[in-house]
Amino acid sequence: MAPLDVQLVAADRLVWEGEANGVSARTTEGExxxxxxxxxxxxxxxxxxxxxxxxxxxxxxxxxxxxxxxVDNDKVTVVAETVDASDF
Known part of the structure; x- marks a missing residue:
């Protein structure tokens, strides 16, 4: 199966963009x-x-x-007010 096309975006900048095998986060409904x-x-x-x-x-x-x-057609966009991405 083809990987996901992922974008991680802060309010003021694109933090990371690339292909990924998976993404996880906590929503108001749970993990x-x-x-x-x-x-x-x-x-x-x-x-x-x-x-x-x-x-x-x-x-x-x-x-x-x-x-x-x-999430739509294997494209994942995460948008947040602030992003601390020291691992990137």
Missing amino acids: LGILPGHAPLLSVLVDGEVRIDPADGQRRVAKIDGGFVS
């Missing part, structure tokens, strides 16, 4: 795991971590202050 082939989704994120498993490397973790995640 969310996204893999290739995931159904379309739009959800509100709570303060916490977004974990990205890049297709070509080691897991990356960013701390976010709320936001939302959108």
Whole structure:
């Protein structure tokens, strides 16, 4: 299965963009795991971590202050007010 096309965006900048095997984050409904082939989704994120498993490397973790995640046709966009991405 083809990897996900992922964008992690802060209010003021693009933090990371690339291919990933999976993305996970905490939403208002609970923990969310996204893999290739995931159904379309739009959800509100709570303060916490977004974990990205890049297709070509080691897991990356960013701390976010709320936001939302959108999934459609293996494209995942995470938008947050602030992103602390020291692992990137």
